Amino acid sequence: MGAVKNDYIRVLEATERHLRTLKADGVRSLNIDSETLSALNAVPPPSKKIHPAVASVNPPAEAVSTRPVKPIAPINGENIPSNGEPPEARTEAKIIPLNAEEVEAAWASLRSRTALCLKCPNLAGSRKNVVFGVGDIHASLMFIGEAPGADEDRQGEPFVGAAGQLLTKIIKTMGFSREQVYIANILKCRPDTPGQFSGNRKPTSEEMKTCLPYLLEQIDLIKPKVIVALGATAVEGLLRKTEPIGRLRGKFQVFRDIPLMPTFHPSYLLRNAALSEKRKVWEDLLQVLEKLNLPITEKQRGYFLKG
Numbered sequence: 001m002g003a004v005k006n007d008y009i010r011v012l013e014a015t016e017r018h019l020r021t022l023k024a025d026g027v028r029s030l031n032i033d034s035e036t037l038s039a040l041n042a043v044p045p046p047s048k049k050i051h052p053a054v055a056s057v058n059p060p061a062e063a064v065s066t067r068p069v070k071p072i073a074p075i076n077g078e079n080i081p082s083n084g085e086p087p088e089a090r091t092e093a094k095i096i097p098l099n100a101e102e103v104e105a106a107w108a109s110l111r112s113r114t115a116l117c118l119k120c121p122n123l124a125g126s127r128k129n130v131v132f133g134v135g136d137i138h139a140s141l142m143f144i145g146e147a148p149g150a151d152e153d154r155q156g157e158p159f160v161g162a163a164g165q166l167l168t169k170i171i172k173t174m175g176f177s178r179e180q181v182y183i184a185n186i187l188k189c190r191p192d193t194p195g196q197f198s199g200n201r202k203p204t205s206e207e208m209k210t211c212l213p214y215l216l217e218q219i220d221l222i223k224p225k226v227i228v229a230l231g232a233t234a235v236e237g238l239l240r241k242t243e244p245i246g247r248l249r250g251k252f253q254v255f256r257d258i259p260l261m262p263t264f265h266p267s268y269l270l271r272n273a274a275l276s277e278k279r280k281v282w283e284d285l286l287q288v289l290e291k292l293n294l295p296i297t298e299k300q301r302g303y304f305l306k307g
Contacts, residue, residue, distance in 0.1 A: 103221055107137055110221070114188055114214050120207055123189035129156035133184035133218060140292060141176065142224035143167065144215070145265065146233035147187035147203050158183050163266040167230070170266065173303065174285055175294065182222055186237035187211050208237040219256060226291050227258055228284075231265030250284050252291070261288050279304035 098106065114132055118124045131148040134157050143159075151161035159167045168178050187203045188211055203211075219227070229235045232245040238255055241248065248262040263284040269277060282304050289296050 098221075103137065107221055110214065110217050117188070117211075117214070119210050120189065122192050123187075123207065126192035126194075127189045128153045130188050131156055131158050131185060131190070132188060133182060134158060135178065135182035136180055137182065137222050139180060139182040139222060140225040141180075141228070141288070142182045142184070142219065142222060142226070143171075143228045143230060144234050144238065145183075145185045145230045146237070147185050147200070148190040149200050150190065153190035158185050159266075162270055166266040166269060170281070170285065173282075173300070174289060175300075182218075182224065184215060184218055186215060186234055188214060202233055203237070205236075208233075212237065216256070219258070224258060226288050227255060227260040228288060229260055229262045231268065234265075235262045249280065250287070252287070259291050261285075261291075275304055275306065 111132055115130050117130065131152050145159060148158060149161055149163075152158050152164070158164070167183070171178055171181055186208050191201045191203050191207065193199060193201055227238075229238055232242075232248075235241050235245065235248055235253075238260065239253060245262060245264060249264060251262070253260045253262065261284055263281050264277070269281060286296060286301065289300075
């Protein structure tokens with residue numbers, strides 16, 4: 001019980017810091033949905049002795065974050081600057097460093113809230129699992145795809161089907177293991193396909209906008225040095241850009257002050273296995289390795305080149 005109590009207090013202390021930062025930024029009210037309150041109520045309460053630093057916090061606010069964020073402004077074309085970064089990606093809030101224990105507590109709180117999410121009733125009603133993400137929460141490299149498919153929904157883990165197996169090979173070729181990076185999706189539920197027994201559909205803009213805050217919290221806690229956006233849908237969900245991925249790939253973008261590399265989704269390479277297309281993706285990832293200041297072998301530089 002001592003560990004649970006300490007975790008609870010750490011979450012509340014971090015929440016208090018979050019509230020103080022919001023207050024300093026001029027925020028005077030917060031909207032907390034019923035799912036968030038349910039998740040917070042699910043945390044075992046501490047004993048009657050409340051830590052003095054958190055005695056005044058009632059009720060606790062949603063989201064413990066390394067980078068407390070201001071309420072997300074409505075997204076429309078007029079609010080998007082020339083670089084295509086949506087307002088929630090540009091938040092200039094004060095950064096409150098968290099120690100390892102605080103990050104773990106914040107991560108656990110985020111996971112529990114995500115697992116209870118009912119914001120998209122059609123998705124919540126058809127899903128088997130919420131696909132939160134997988135990997136190292138202290139990773140320097142983060143991969144973001146679009147949404148879980150049938151295999152991912154069944155297993156509760158992203159990128160486990162055929163495209164996921166190819167992504168794992170790509171990660172290993174880069175010199176990482178799957179456990180050393182973090183893998184997530186824009187959507188944490190599989191898009192429902194009423195009346196269909198197979199196949200997937202693209203998430204709607206509204207679904208992506210609704211689910212995005214969970215991903216933003218993950219990014220703020222992980223603080224990756226580089227993000228790889230896999231496919232046009234991932235780029236659209238993050239940057240609100242709808243240009244063809246063939247035009248966007250290979251050119252670094254900026255998302256929440258983090259370099260972001262758009263590239264083809266692994267499923268594209270399954271459909272088009274031409275050596276030239278594999279080389280395009282690999283050239284994008286060589287740029288990622290360079291951005292991470294990692295050594296690149298001659299063997300790596302020569303992959304997918306014609307002999």
